[in-house]
Amino acid sequence: MAIVLRYVNDQGLVMERFLGTTHMANTKALTLKGEIETMLSKHGLSMSRIRGQGYDGASNMKGQINGLKSLILAENSSAYYIHCFAHQLQLALVAVAKNHPEVGDFFKIVNSVMNLIGASCKRSEFIRDAQAANERETGRGLNQEMALKRLGDTRWGSYYGALINLDSMFSDIIDVLDTIQNDPTSETDTAIDAWRMSITLQDFNFVFILKLTIEVLAITNELSLALQRKDQDIVNAMKLVRVSKTRLQEMRDNGWESLLDDVVSSCTKDSIHIPIMHDVYVLPGRSRRKAPDITNLHHFQVELFYTVVDMQLQELNNRFDEVNTRLLTCMTCFSPESEFAAFDLEKLMCLTRFYPAEFGSIHDTIIRQQFIGYHRDVTADERFARLKGIDKLSSVMVETKVHQSYPSVYLLLKLVLTLPVATTSVERAFSALSYIKNKLRSRIGDQFANDCLVGYIERDLLTNVDNECILHFFQNMKTRRGCL
Known part of the structure; x- marks a missing residue:
């Protein structure tokens, strides 16, 4: 687990600094807490200075009894925990894939196709040849080679990117599957798998779920990308979540006809049979005697379209229930948008009670009185007009010296900015470990790994350090035979 310190500097800018890594996330919470305390003490900090904590929802992190969150809150009640918004979004997307049987089966088929084609260099070459042939025939997409992406529950946006490529390369994938099953060098099981996948992909039901899932993921993908920004603030994150919910509701109310037209158009282009919507729907693998008495229209519109969108909306509402708590609701009153229209004196006064220290x-x-004076000043000052985000508000307050006139207001604003709504900096810092602890340095020690990571991640700070200072530091560490 990577530890990143989030704070507001003297210029009012939100800063994040990498402190180091602890042991793997399955370590006991008490051990992690001890390592964090040691890491903070090296930088002259203590647990009592913490005002926010954010990480994923693993049991040893989020647990109500012995989780790291609970251990820190027991020692410091003002260290409020915010479950990473980006993780919650990813969990909401994955939950739909696992809870809806047809969507779950769809992703299994997609994963099998990715594994079959990407299992060997020869099959990957088939894809490139098929793409090149189609480009020569159509004259479109020249020199724009695409690759199949694998699905990953822990990789943000992997589902969306994989399905976009699958949709764009649909004809090429069908050609490759036909090539594999007709290739005399292919094993029998591989040829049978390719034949079965080819039939499954060339089915209206598969194409419908593909288009539906892409539409849903396209709406939430913008939120996912926005939540991965380092300078994300709570007010903007809450707004983005509301926008995604609204867009999903609009899709449910008005998106059926356009989705069906898109599916029919794709099936027509690839010569896939289109069922008559008012005919009786027959579930594949069942006899007509045991089939449910519903039409194709009811199955695709109600059992798939409405159900999937409703499940996604429900998951977003359940996962982001924290946005309705008093703490986060009060923070929106700092928003400078629309000439501080969200300002609410009583909610801001309530927010101060969360920080008794x-x-x-x-x-x-x-x-x-400070809040009243602050509101009058910023609404009358043109320099605060058209600001976007509370992070911009903080820096402008410092530039205009307003933070000196209203110290309590600025202090509360800084506390709000330190609460992490996204842990993307932590994820990127921990991902950097793969560059430091590679195959050539697989037995690197924890301390040396942390030292290397600090230098690798905080490059902007090290560029200001003179080489002579570094040489002088190492020269004075111990007695040496010669001068460095």
């Missing part, structure tokens, strides 16, 4: 000794009247 900072505001417990200050009388409510003093804080209230």
